[in-house]
Amino acid sequence: xxxxxxxxxxxxxxxxxxxxxxxxxxxxxxxxxxxxxxxxxxxxxxxxxxxxxxxxxxxxxxxxxxxxxxxxxxxxxxxxxxxxxxxxxxxxxxxxxxxxxxxxxxxxxxxxxxxxxxxxxxxxxxxxxxxxxxxxxxxxxxxxxxxxxxxxxxxxxxxxxxxxxxxxxxxxxxxxxxxxxxxxxxxxxxxxxxxxxxxxxxxxxxxxxxxxxxxxxxxxxxxxxxxxxxxxxxxxxxxxxxxxxxxxxxxxxxxxxxxxxxxxxxxxxxxxxxxxxxxxxxxxxxxxxxxxxxxxxxxxxxxxxxxxxxxxxxxxxxxxxxxxxxxxxxxxxxxxxxxxxxxxxxxxxxxxxxxxxxxxxxxxxxxxxxxxxxxxxxxxxxxxxxxxxxxxxxxxxxxxxxxxxxxxxxxxxxx
Amino acid sequence: xxxxxxxxxxxxxxxxxxxxxxxxxxxxxxxxxxxxxxxxxxxxxxxxxxxxxxxxxxxxxxxxxxxxxxxxxxxxxxxxxxxxxxxxxxxxxxxxxxxxxxxxxxxxxxxxxxxxxxxxxxxxxxxxxxxxxxxxxxxxxxxxxxxxxxxxxxxxxxxxxxxxxxxxxxxxxxxxxxxxxxxxxxxxxxxxxxxxxxxxxxxxxxxxxxxxxxxxxxxxxxxxxxxxxxxxxxxxxx
Numbered sequence: 088x089x090x091x092x093x094x095x096x097x098x099x100x101x102x103x104x105x106x107x108x109x110x111x112x113x114x115x116x117x118x119x120x121x122x123x124x125x126x127x128x129x130x131x132x133x134x135x136x137x138x139x140x141x142x143x144x145x146x147x148x149x150x151x152x153x154x155x156x157x158x159x160x161x162x163x164x165x166x167x168x169x170x171x172x173x174x175x176x177x178x179x180x181x182x183x184x185x186x187x188x189x190x191x192x193x194x195x196x197x198x199x200x201x202x203x204x205x206x207x208x209x210x211x212x213x214x215x216x217x218x219x220x221x222x223x224x225x226x227x228x229x230x231x232x233x234x235x236x237x238x239x240x241x242x243x244x245x246x247x248x249x250x251x252x253x254x255x256x257x258x259x260x261x262x263x264x265x266x267x268x269x270x271x272x273x274x275x276x277x278x279x280x281x282x283x284x285x286x287x288x289x290x291x292x293x294x295x296x297x298x299x300x301x302x303x304x305x306x307x308x309x310x311x312x313x314x315x316x317x318x319x320x321x322x323x324x325x326x327x328x329x330x331x332x333x334x335x336x337x338x339x340x341x342x343x344x345x346x347x348x349x350x351x352x353x354x355x356x357x358x359x360x361x362x363x364x365x366x367x368x369x370x371x372x373x374x375x376x377x378x379x380x381x382x383x384x385x386x387x388x389x390x391x392x393x394x395x396x397x398x399x400x401x402x403x404x405x406x407x408x409x410x411x412x413x414x415x416x417x418x419x420x421x422x423x424x425x426x427x428x429x430x431x432x433x434x435x436x437x438x439x440x441x442x443x444x445x446x447x448x449x450x451x452x453x454x455x456x457x458x459x460x461x462x463x464x465x466x467x468x469x470x471x472x473x474x475x476x477x478x479x480x481x482x483x484x485x486x487x488x489x490x491x492x493x494x495x496x497x498x499x500x501x502x
Numbered sequence: 503x504x505x506x507x508x509x510x511x512x513x514x515x516x517x518x519x520x521x522x523x524x525x526x527x528x529x530x531x532x533x534x535x536x537x538x539x540x541x542x543x544x545x546x547x548x549x550x551x552x553x554x555x556x557x558x559x560x561x562x563x564x565x566x567x568x569x570x571x572x573x574x575x576x577x578x579x580x581x582x583x584x585x586x587x588x589x590x591x592x593x594x595x596x597x598x599x600x601x602x603x604x605x606x607x608x609x610x611x612x613x614x615x616x617x618x619x620x621x622x623x624x625x626x627x628x629x630x631x632x633x634x635x636x637x638x639x640x641x642x643x644x645x646x647x648x649x650x651x652x653x654x655x656x657x658x659x660x661x662x663x664x665x666x667x668x669x670x671x672x673x674x675x676x677x678x679x680x681x682x683x684x685x686x687x688x689x690x691x692x693x694x695x696x697x698x699x700x701x702x703x704x705x706x707x708x709x710x711x712x713x714x715x716x717x718x719x720x721x722x723x724x725x726x727x728x729x730x731x732x733x734x735x736x737x738x739x740x
Binding site: 097101308310316320483485 | 517551554555556557558576579580582583584585586588589590591592593594603604606607608645
């Protein structure tokens with residue numbers, strides 16, 4: 088095994104320890120759990136509710152409502168007379184949560200062209216999201232019964248109930264999207280791309296955390312000086328730390344991507360709008376942008392990690408990187424960077440991690456100039472950071488650490 | 503083999519406003535144990551770190567077996583092993599795994615080195631325990647074993663027995679004493695005058711960044727008309 092692989096193995100082994108790995112695994116598990124929970128609620132909302140019906144009306148419209156409800160819901164209890172408060176107990180015992188009461192005189196009111204009241208008695212078993220599901224289901228059943236009633240009473244057709252059919256044409260930059268409303272466009276974009284800045288933020292923070300942890304552990308274990316006097320080039324040590332950290336960072340990011348996708352797919356049917364899809368080349372460009380971002384953040388974190396006193400101090404030094412990752416994430420999630428005022432846009436574009444976050448949206452709008460410019464900027468940033476890391480690794484600062492103004496400032500940050 | 507293991511000429515070093523080394527000059531011959539002795543802040547560790555390629559040379563010239571530490575640091579690193587005063591090992595490795603990790607850098611068939619290291623460390627079955635479970639003495643023995651198992655041409659030991667109990671300190675001293683051969687040298691620093699007198703062939707007395715006296719222990723005692731090395735040291739730095 089050559090020196091690089093030996094060092095890479097050491098780094099990976101260190102970073103795969105539970106103390107580093109468990110926090111990475113915890114959040115994807117949480118996202119998957121949330122996705123499953125919400126997916127379960129959605130499934131429940133789509134299913135038939137268990138209801139009871141107390142039909143005190145002896146007219147045709149009471150019967151029509153009863154027929155509509157019986158067709159679209161599972162009727163676990165039916166009666167034509169009784170006290171609602173007593174009847175709801177019977178419904179509950181039969182496994183239902185809701186009693187629909189069609190009162191006596193309902194048909195007469197409809198015949199007089201007045202609205203007829205329907206009593207809805209519900210048992211709330213727990214105060215949770217499932218309560219929302221239950222309400223949504225019952226409202227849908229009642230609305231469907233109302234539609235059936237309207238069609239029957241007025242003799243109209245379903246089309247006449249919604250006589251205006253809007254045909255949307257939406258213009259986005261130089262694209263014309265037929266049969267797509269602005270709302271649908273935004274919804275489709277959000278579904279497909281909103282998680283990308285979040286994933287990029289995770290990649291940046293986790294990778295940075297890994298390399299800073301690696302340096303913090305060397306300091307805490309007091310192994311750095313021994314390592315640096317081994318017959319290995321400093322650039323090899325730097326490369327092993329960067330690649331080892333990047334591997335674990337990417338593993339964490341992959342887990343996050345899957346879990347966030349899983350979480351998001353619980354809200355949608357997963358169908359992407361064809362008008363807003365990226366091609367393979369586009370994804371490759373986003374990948375290059377993300378890779379350069381990753382290299383840049385790792386080298387920056389390595390430089391910061393040199394000033395870490397121990398593992399706890401290393402966590403504090405992650406703070407500036409976290410800020411640099413979170414700001415572009417929010418900016419790209421809630422705004423269009425290209426439409427911001429010049430000073431704010433300049434500040435955002437100066438942050439190298441903004442570029443992979445905005446790349447999908449810019450590519451979608453065929454704005455390749457901004458993306459290519461961003462990639463060049465990221466490449467320069469990454470090269471400068473690697474140069475700085477190697478330079479610092481070859482300097483006294485690695486051993487003396489806190490010397491110099493920057494070192495003293497970073498030492499104070501860790502206190 | 504170069505006739506000189508270490509050649510330091512007019513070494514200077516400054517940290518911001520502090521002049522750590524003013525002018526340090528000494529040499530170490532092959533097969534010799536050379537001790538740097540001095541009070542805290544005298545510049546011992548700075549000198550050893552410079553020789554180990556950890557610190558840049560502020561001024562002067564430093565070479566190890568003819569290789570300049572500034573222009574040819576990788577060649578220097580191949581010839582030396584450095585044991586810092588406050589060193590540790592990777593706490594997720596066992597003692598054996600740590601020796602294997604180090605040995606891998608120095609040999610294509612590292613197992614022989616590892617077995618030699620295990621013999622030197624003399625930790626019995628605890629060599630299979632995680633180093634996070636080691637006492638300070640055990641850790642020091644492991645690190646010293648990892649330092650000399652590779653049989654470096656020059657072992658640089660910064661306070662090798664610092665903070666150890668009498669028994670462990672004695673064990674370490676015996677290991678160091680037996681290490682040099684015809685081509686192997688040791689450069690160490692210590693506060694312990696008895697230890698230095700016992701171990702070192704020659705000594706450099708370092709004070710305020712300068713070598714104020716150099717010679718064998720008997721020569722220094724004679725030079726300052728002292729009864730022992732401690733007195734000679736106090737006279738030298740007075």
